[in-house]
Amino acid sequence: MNLQTIQARLPEINQAMLETFAMIGVAIPLAVLLGTPLGIWLWSHAPAGLKPTPKSHAVVSTVVNMVRSFPFLILLIAIIPFTRLIVGTSVGTAAVIVPLTINAIPYFARLVEQNITQLGTGAVEASRAMGATRGQIIRHVLLVDAKPAIIGSITITTVSFISYSAMSGLVGGGGIGDLAIRYGYYRYETETMVVACVLMVLLVTVVQYSGTRLVRFTDKRVTA
Amino acid sequence: MTSAPALEQPVSTAESAEPELPTPVVAPESLSVKFNDVGRAFGGRTVLRNVTMTVNPGEVVAILGASGCGKSTLLRAVGGLDVGFTGELLIGDRAVSRYDERTAVGFQEPRLLPWRSIRRNIELGLPRDLEKSAGKARVDELLDLVGLSDRAHLRPREISGGMAQRASLARALARQPGVLLLDEPFGALDALTRLKMQDLLMDVHASTGTTVLLVTHDVNEAMQLADRILLLGCPDSDPAEGATVKSLVTVPGTRPRNRASQDLARLGSQLYAGLGVDSH
Numbered sequence: 144m145n146l147q148t149i150q151a152r153l154p155e156i157n158q159a160m161l162e163t164f165a166m167i168g169v170a171i172p173l174a175v176l177l178g179t180p181l182g183i184w185l186w187s188h189a190p191a192g193l194k195p196t197p198k199s200h201a202v203v204s205t206v207v208n209m210v211r212s213f214p215f216l217i218l219l220i221a222i223i224p225f226t227r228l229i230v231g232t233s234v235g236t237a238a239v240i241v242p243l244t245i246n247a248i249p250y251f252a253r254l255v256e257q258n259i260t261q262l263g264t265g266a267v268e269a270s271r272a273m274g275a276t277r278g279q280i281i282r283h284v285l286l287v288d289a290k291p292a293i294i295g296s297i298t299i300t301t302v303s304f305i306s307y308s309a310m311s312g313l314v315g316g317g318g319i320g321d322l323a324i325r326y327g328y329y330r331y332e333t334e335t336m337v338v339a340c341v342l343m344v345l346l347v348t349v350v351q352y353s354g355t356r357l358v359r360f361t362d363k364r365v366t367a
Numbered sequence: 368m369t370s371a372p373a374l375e376q377p378v379s380t381a382e383s384a385e386p387e388l389p390t391p392v393v394a395p396e397s398l399s400v401k402f403n404d405v406g407r408a409f410g411g412r413t414v415l416r417n418v419t420m421t422v423n424p425g426e427v428v429a430i431l432g433a434s435g436c437g438k439s440t441l442l443r444a445v446g447g448l449d450v451g452f453t454g455e456l457l458i459g460d461r462a463v464s465r466y467d468e469r470t471a472v473g474f475q476e477p478r479l480l481p482w483r484s485i486r487r488n489i490e491l492g493l494p495r496d497l498e499k500s501a502g503k504a505r506v507d508e509l510l511d512l513v514g515l516s517d518r519a520h521l522r523p524r525e526i527s528g529g530m531a532q533r534a535s536l537a538r539a540l541a542r543q544p545g546v547l548l549l550d551e552p553f554g555a556l557d558a559l560t561r562l563k564m565q566d567l568l569m570d571v572h573a574s575t576g577t578t579v580l581l582v583t584h585d586v587n588e589a590m591q592l593a594d595r596i597l598l599l600g601c602p603d604s605d606p607a608e609g610a611t612v613k614s615l616v617t618v619p620g621t622r623p624r625n626r627a628s629q630d631l632a633r634l635g636s637q638l639y640a641g642l643g644v645d646s647h
Binding site (some may be wrong): 265266268269271272273274275284285288295321 | 394443446448470471472474476480484491492494495537538539541542
């Protein structure tokens with residue numbers, strides 16, 4: 144292990160970490176903001192949901208499946224025109240954030256849909272019987288009940304997309320995963336590879352640990 | 368289905384034992400429920416058929432029947448929780464609507480929201496157009512009625528099953544329903560708590576006068592609480608035909624009834640026989 148190599152790479156490592164933070168820091172909040180309503184919509188408009196509209200549900204569900212079935216590398220390239228339209232460029236960190244977000248929205252929506260589906264139907268039916276509106280049920284019953292599960296889903300999504308962001312090198316997006324590939328793999332700098340991998344492990348560990356703690360902290364069902 | 372609509376068939380001894388009907392205090396908001404040839408099938412399986420009867424305003428009617436004979440199905444139809452039934456179902460003079468706001472349902476499980484205090488859970492049952500101060504006053508009243516005033520700030524996890532069921536009853540009463548629908552509300556409680564809850568329900572009915580439809584599998588509970596008992600059952604010859612009204616009996620005496628009365632014992636053994644159970 145050559146410490147000098149690592150020292151020489153420190154500026155790049157710093158830069159790469161910042162890029163990773165930028166990608167995740169923009170893509171995940173956007174995915175949560177847009178994916179949560181989409182997930183609720185998928186659940187409530189399903190044939191057995193609160194407000195069944197089977198036809199439009201089938202259309203939206205198919206679109207979600209289509210986006211989700213694209214391998215991220217292909218999506219990255221396939222939506223370049225759209226990326227250019229949004230951020231004005233097709234290379235760099237900003238250009239990776241667009242496909243990351245596009246991929247993360249349906250990913251997170253499916254998780255939210257799953258989180259809500261797994262809640263019991265008892266409270267919803269009782270609320271409906273008491274005259275609660277759909278909006279009230281979603282805000283006051285489902286989202287509160289599913290909050291710990293949804294926070295768990297945010298954790299899962301973040302970890303998955305830290306890994307996805309490693310493919311950003313294809314469009315010069317940077318990030319710690321890209322650093323590992325470019326310096327560690329293509330230039331045979333084993334030291335850089337090891338440091339990058341250790342940093343990624345640390346990052347994922349911190350995300351997972353905080354997520355788990357937050358779930359326990361917000362679970363009002365247990366703490367009286 | 369060829370069988371004629373079932374008619375009211377009072378059991379002879381019950382009728383002769385106590386001719387006068389108990390006269391319930393009719394609250395202004397209590398409503399009648401009319402079943403006209405009501406039936407329900409799930410897929411191709413008939414669960415209920417030809418249910419015809421009228422529940423008078425302010426009356427307490429217990430729906431009794433073996434497990435799986437469609438008691439809950441009938442109750443859910445009245446509450447508008449299930450709109451897939453056939454036939455006609457009127458509350459007052461208007462057909463039942465989806466999640467009918469003139470009814471309130473008490474379920475077998477309390478179904479309280481675990482992250483809300485008892486008070487905030489009961490508030491969920493208030494009509495939406497009610498003013499805040501009026502709502503608070505009504506919740507106070509209900510907490511007092513079900514004896515939970517000093518537990519109002521607690522969460523459902525922190526109270527007993529019986530208390531949770533009382534909170535659930537208070538929540539159902541919060542909208543001052545014309546018809547109160549109770550689906551085995553005391554079924555999950557221990558025997559002693561159940562007796563106390565029966566007394567509470569009698570108090571509630573005495574003070575609100577609302578129409579009550581009570582699904583139960585407990586013969587003694589039905590006889591203790593109800594003005595009339597609707598016995599649902601399948602024909603012995605062919606259970607697949609679906610359940611219908613086997614008999615509709617008037618319970619002798621007035622509430623609170625003496626649990627050891629001879630008349631009730633006789634009625635009890637008839638009901639057990641109707642349920643296909645030996646009373647020994």
